[in-house]
Amino acid sequence: MLPNLEVIIKNKKFTHAYVFAGVESNKNLATAMRFAKFLLCQNPGNEPCGKCEACDTLIEGQSPDLYVVQPIDSNIGVEQIRSMGKAAYIKPLNAKRKVFVIDQAEKMTVQAQNSLLKILEDPPGDSVIILSTVNYNSLLATIRSRVAKEEAKGAGFSIDYSLDISGEVRQKIVEIVISTVEKSCSDVFQFYTFFEANKQRIDYILDNMLILYRDFLIVKSTKTTDGLINIDKKDMILDNEHKFSAARLVRNTEIVEKTRKYIKQNANYQLSIEVMLMSLQEVTVYV
Numbered sequence: 001m002l003p004n005l006e007v008i009i010k011n012k013k014f015t016h017a018y019v020f021a022g023v024e025s026n027k028n029l030a031t032a033m034r035f036a037k038f039l040l041c042q043n044p045g046n047e048p049c050g051k052c053e054a055c056d057t058l059i060e061g062q063s064p065d066l067y068v069v070q071p072i073d074s075n076i077g078v079e080q081i082r083s084m085g086k087a088a089y090i091k092p093l094n095a096k097r098k099v100f101v102i103d104q105a106e107k108m109t110v111q112a113q114n115s116l117l118k119i120l121e122d123p124p125g126d127s128v129i130i131l132s133t134v135n136y137n138s139l140l141a142t143i144r145s146r147v148a149k150e151e152a153k154g155a156g157f158s159i160d161y162s163l164d165i166s167g168e169v170r171q172k173i174v175e176i177v178i179s180t181v182e183k184s185c186s187d188v189f190q191f192y193t194f195f196e197a198n199k200q201r202i203d204y205i206l207d208n209m210l211i212l213y214r215d216f217l218i219v220k221s222t223k224t225t226d227g228l229i230n231i232d233k234k235d236m237i238l239d240n241e242h243k244f245s246a247a248r249l250v251r252n253t254e255i256v257e258k259t260r261k262y263i264k265q266n267a268n269y270q271l272s273i274e275v276m277l278m279s280l281q282e283v284t285v286y287v
Contacts, residue, residue: 014039014097015228016123017147019105021136028132029103031150039128040065040095054095065095071107078111085119088127098127106135113140120146141260145207146214169198173208174236180252180280181243188277195273206260210253216241217249255279 018035020028038044040063042052049055057063067087069080084100092098102108108116117140119129131147133139176191198205215228219241225234244252259276263269 014128014226015148016127017120017129017131018150019131019133019136019139019144019147020150021133028134029101032101032103032130032132036066036099036101036128036130039097039099042095052094057094063095064093065098067098067100068103069101070103074107076102076104076108076112078109078115081108081112081115081119085115088119088124088129092126096126098124100127100129102129102131105131105133106138108139113143117142117146141203141207142257145210169201169205170208173205174212174233176277177209177212178240178243180277181240188281189274191277192270192273196270199269202263203260206256209256212237213249213253213256216244217246220244220246220249252280 018032020032020035022028037048037055037058040054040058041048042054043049048058054063054065058066067084069076069084072080081102084102088098088100090098102116116129120143123129129147131139136144136149172194176188176194179191180188195202195205212230212233215230215233215237218228219225219237225231225238228234228237230237255276259272262272
């Protein structure tokens, strides 16, 4: 089993969605399926126990708690994802959770991806969705912002929580998110130079902001760090979550999503970013 996944399983800290991305489709699917077996096993150790009822049905290929979506005629259509969504809200039968694997996720149509996004926005509490893909960037940015990414690197995999950006850029995003609470409106405008310098990666920047707000909201709502995507930023999140109300976090998420929409509609880039920074700062002051 992959080292990082062993740690996740050992600590029983699962998030609601993962994506396995690499150049070999079969390897991505095989790893995703092995992870699914761990998630479904009732008594997992270093390997699935192979003896519990959940494992028995998996071995027989008849598990009611494992749902695999694969392309039909080269595409994964919206009806396939809708059917998966309906199944996701049905309680598991033998296991503690249901697991849904979407093989070759890059072949989802736009409509199918939008349908998946609706599920990810309101994920069932006892389901885990795993995407397997050879083309991570083919997924909608809003989907990428809601999953933990497992990326093939050489012979193994490693969790990529930073969504394809450097540690320095990611740390700057953390600074910006916290500064909208602590600094004045005039002060936050200094961050525009960062957004200008990273204009070609704005989707990733906004994705990381959304993930941070998501993680703050998880800690705020559950009082635990279970399910954090930015697990390496756990201490920072715990130290600062009191500065945000749940309502502010939800509103900040809406502001970032609207900014993405405006930029995609070719609105003035500088104006869009500056309005976003001002709006984020105003929300934390007045809401």
